[in-house]
Amino acid sequence: MAVTVRIPTPLRRITNNQDKVNVDGASLRAIIEALNTSHPGIKDRLCDESGELRHFVNVYLNGEDVRYLQGLATATKTGDEISIVPAVAGG
């Protein structure tokens, strides 16, 4: 169930400068837990005290904002690509 997670610059200190990390998990929540096991501390950056995604973090599954899907409950499968992207100003 390997899913590729693209890591943005602000988080690469935690991933030893890797810009992509492969992890296993059947949902976004499971992916973040697995990421946190291999790279401790990353969950705190992505999620707030209640365990939900921080408001300034955008997470995309194959290009689709997970808030349009099922949020952290969104199912993931082998070959999926997850992008973590900080919010951007207007255009």
Next chain:
Amino acid sequence: MPYTTALRCRECGRHYPIEPLNVCEFCFGPLEVDYDYDAIKAKVSRASIKDGPHTIYRYEALLPVSRARAVDIGAGFTPLLRADRLGKLLGIENLWLKNDAVNPSYSFKDRVVSIAATKALEFGMDTIACPSTGNLAGAVAAHGAKAGMRTLVFIPRDLERGKILGAAVYGPTVIAVNGNYDDVQRLCSELADAHRWAFVNVNMRSYYAEGSKTLGYEVAEQLGWKAPDHAIVPMASGAMITKIYQGIQEFARIGLIPDAHTKMHGAQARGCSPIVKAIQGGHTHPKPEIPKTIAKSLAIGNPADGFYAIKAMKSSGGSGVVVEESEVAEGIMLLARTEGIFTETAGGVVISAIRRMAEAGTFKPGESVVAYITGNGFKTMEAVEPSVNKPIQIEANMESFEERVLAAVGR
């Protein structure tokens, strides 16, 4: 020299050096420029500002770049006009228009891009870029040309022709992405991570956003050094309304105006109104939506500064106003036909929002009301094309004139 001290996370307060950074490593909060306000207060006066240039750089002390090295094509210090005809029609005694449609590339974006381009050169970057709903693309292309930088602008595929041409003429590489603005923005965020390019509203955002403060400073100065009672601002990402309010507050903080009592009102069109929906529903954060609006310059479904825009509206005693899609062109026509100013769709949203607010009794007699008109109508001609009359065709003789024109317009 700038009075900037550091970048500071707006959420957790952590400090960062003055570098091309925009996001806090710890909480992902936006980074903002911090200033030494005591030093600014000691140095800046109404008189010193009045002696400055007729551009945003008259407020140099409150900006994160030096005027001496600025990429400057004359952004800012646009007219603040009394709108007596429109005001009379809407029942507003003291209505003003901040006409930012007359900037060098015809939108308020010149303010923010001049700052971002200047900062990019300071950082030694040679490429300037942006994701854009159109206005920003033009401003980046113009400033990129002036600075002699390699320029790339990324736009959604369905953009208005005027906006594409208005960027392409300056010679940038224009990239039309198969998707909406939110898709373009995500792509650019990832590109900004991979290349050391100045994406003005991504990795340069902390500096870029500061340019919009000048919209607050100018109105306060032009009203005779006082804050307006009401400001009505179009909202896309929510950054501009936040920064206008910050600008007014900074002016009060350094003693240039007595107070910052302005009620901040934000306007969106029905087809993309996540910020207004959130404030009206009592939420602190907007829920992202897929934009379907004629007001393409406001078509950001996932507004990054929505949270702060809501805070500015709430804490100032203002409100969020939504107008129907059909009211966008109506607002454009109303402004053009009463005040002689041709604005783009965002301005149409603002004018119709003001009409609604006036009908609802938002403005008390005598209160000053400022409408921010942030872009030029020639960029979105499609929006009003169906509403304007076609020319009357005549032959080059008096008979033809009398028959076809006088019959229509009267003697």
